Amino acid sequence: MDERLTHFEDGKPRMVDVSEKPATLRVARAEAFVHLPEPAARALAEGGVGKGDPLVVAQLAGIMAAKKTSELIPLCHPLPLRRVRVDLDFDRERNAVRIEAEVKTKAETGVEMEALTAASVAALTVYDMLKAVAKGIEIGPVRLLYKSGGKSGTWVRES
Amino acid sequence: MDERLTHFEDGKPRMVDVSEKPATLRVARAEAFVHLPEPAARALAEGGVGKGDPLVVAQLAGIMAAKKTSELIPLCHPLPLRRVRVDLDFDRERNAVRIEAEVKTKAETGVEMEALTAASVAALTVYDMLKAVAKGIEIGPVRLLYKSGGKSGTWVRES
Amino acid sequence: MDERLTHFEDGKPRMVDVSEKPATLRVARAEAFVHLPEPAARALAEGGVGKGDPLVVAQLAGIMAAKKTSELIPLCHPLPLRRVRVDLDFDRERNAVRIEAEVKTKAETGVEMEALTAASVAALTVYDMLKAVAKGIEIGPVRLLYKSGGKSGTWVRES
């Protein structure tokens, strides 16, 4: 692990130079949770039937957001994404939606931010669809689960 | 509170009709937390001096993201934002960055999603700048603090 | 009907001046058809079950595209959309998907282009999801059905 702020040179922000790095296969997986007060959980349980399932809306929002990552995060490199998967599972017992996003690329730098952005935007979309029912919805934790590829190699979250 | 999924009609997603609603002043405030493992907190404490402060990068990312909300959240209405404020405070004792975003508009619908999106993207940007130091950073909770305006009136998170 | 090219002044393209026009309620509806060769129709009929329905993907793509109209059509005014509805119906007998998009705003100019763009992008998305099965899919006609509001008033397609 590098303890410097790699996005800074002489105290100024940069999109860091990756031109000398080889393009290698990169994978990242992230998760996000959305905690629903009971009325929101009930609405989702009842509304989540049939082809208009709200979780599909959030899933697509997550996939599309992965492609917008470098527009949102100022110092992120634009990367040619080769796979984006976003899954949402609603746990009625815990009244929580768990989101898992996985992104792959073959590039000079990793896709952690893309996976985290996909998971975050999917979570925000769940919020949006349920906010008329309950404003007390909370998102979190949003966190990285796994990354592979590049000089720093494979990293797996300890459970 | 309405217990239906207002974004759905006959089980299908919609951008809901707000054409009959009056444009009124709307305010929303949201917060997000970023929890830093010790090495990341130390790097931020040490790097956060001078004009290249990483928190300014995140602050601007949050402001710009508020303007992109309706591109990210599929069923959100595009709204003419009239104020966006994003503040970040780093608490070295708890090793956490607290982000607060406030958005104002005069419109037919509220700006909760804009405030939550600003806070989330600012949090993701903090992650991005510190991820070379520690991948175990966690974001959350992300949640609404306050909203006013519109038919549902004022709502304040209970502490 | 005005027989001039209103987007041109002295032979040069303009985003025309609507600053003197009052903001009134505007509605537009458009339709688009996607004609499927038999293998694509069969795949859609079989795949279109359960919550991963391909038509929901196209529906959301259409809604989101309505919001991007002024980015795509060079001389279009950016408008504050207040409702977007996109519906897709698959007619297995004719092997065609019919898309209907409706857009509302309260503005100085109409939303015909928003409705047509929503319908077109929904149609392109249907194509995208079925193109591995059959490249001979055809889109059309794409056309306006109805518009109301503004100086030119209500217009309804003759059937």
Next chain:
Amino acid sequence: MDERLTHFEDGKPRMVDVSEKPATLRVARAEAFVHLPEPAARALAEGGVGKGDPLVVAQLAGIMAAKKTSELIPLCHPLPLRRVRVDLDFDRERNAVRIEAEVKTKAETGVEMEALTAASVAALTVYDMLKAVAKGIEIGPVRLLYKSGGKSGTWVRES
């Protein structure tokens, strides 16, 4: 030809994994037609003189739209386009504008959607410039003419 919906896994939409596929030269060509009622055709014939030619506006809109394809079509991969050509020809006898778009890339997946999107948006732009004259304009068919490259090889529309 593959008869499955390749954008779906276990009934859920995905941006499919192309990380194992080699980057090869890909070409796609698509066409779109815009059918003009007589007043619109006359306006175009008369207005289409000099350097403000409306067809140039549509041509540029098509080229720029090709670059936005992966923002519009939810499950499309972002691709590094290496050539985009859009041509429009107005046939005064048939009162129709024919648009042909050609896109090239060197990538893991094809550019059919980019060519179809370019042709569609150019057609919508023609509509926009002539809609004050005649709302009964119709677009279609929009269809693929040719594609080459990739595992599925060359495909040519039968005439």
Next chain:
Amino acid sequence: MDERLTHFEDGKPRMVDVSEKPATLRVARAEAFVHLPEPAARALAEGGVGKGDPLVVAQLAGIMAAKKTSELIPLCHPLPLRRVRVDLDFDRERNAVRIEAEVKTKAETGVEMEALTAASVAALTVYDMLKAVAKGIEIGPVRLLYKSGGKSGTWVRES
């Protein structure tokens, strides 16, 4: 004139609050110059014939850029533009292209940045089309000519 940095509060950047200001008609005009070395000027003079005129490409780029201003300038408010005009004139004697952009809106804040952005992006597009001929092209000055509307009233550049 206000001598404070209005975009800053307590030393931190903000999108300033315009919610208390009335929406009034706002106009801004800006100009930009592109200075061409002789080979570039000759290529433009010779190429600028017929319907593919390079200046039309720049003109459209300017109009479309006006609509993107609030995406580009971090603290700019998104505004509902009601007119955008961009004109380019090539002065073969001085080997310079003069660009004039005019933007109108009815809003709480002005459109100076929109006019300046339109002029700048049109100038960059002229550069792009001529850069294969001569890299020594220079852009400037880019400056405001006129603004009206709002509390600060009308301002006209002294010549």
Next chain:
Amino acid sequence: MDERLTHFEDGKPRMVDVSEKPATLRVARAEAFVHLPEPAARALAEGGVGKGDPLVVAQLAGIMAAKKTSELIPLCHPLPLRRVRVDLDFDRERNAVRIEAEVKTKAETGVEMEALTAASVAALTVYDMLKAVAKGIEIGPVRLLYKSGGKSGTWVRES
């Protein structure tokens, strides 16, 4: 140097074909100046203290704009940027801000437009932050300093 307008074929604009060109390392550097009337220079000198430095806002705007170049310049190829650096220096004696932008990629075509766009948008952002103090700010010259890579090799501005 090629004296033709390479973006045109048969008098029509194209995104030119770079599919036969090898991807090589490309670097471009550009500069832009912002000339400040005395009140604006004084406000910048006084406001430019502490972590809310206005020049950091402009610096980030420039970095993010580099990533948007192909959306702004109609015939530009989308390129995978590998480094973006934007620096701003305020010369209180000359009351001018000098901006230097450097962009790197490994691609089939160069990044001159990306460097020029980054410098221009950073300059516009300086204008935006100081326009309440003095509208007579002028931008220019904006120009290329250096480029390397590709068939046309290295080019350096003569001073």
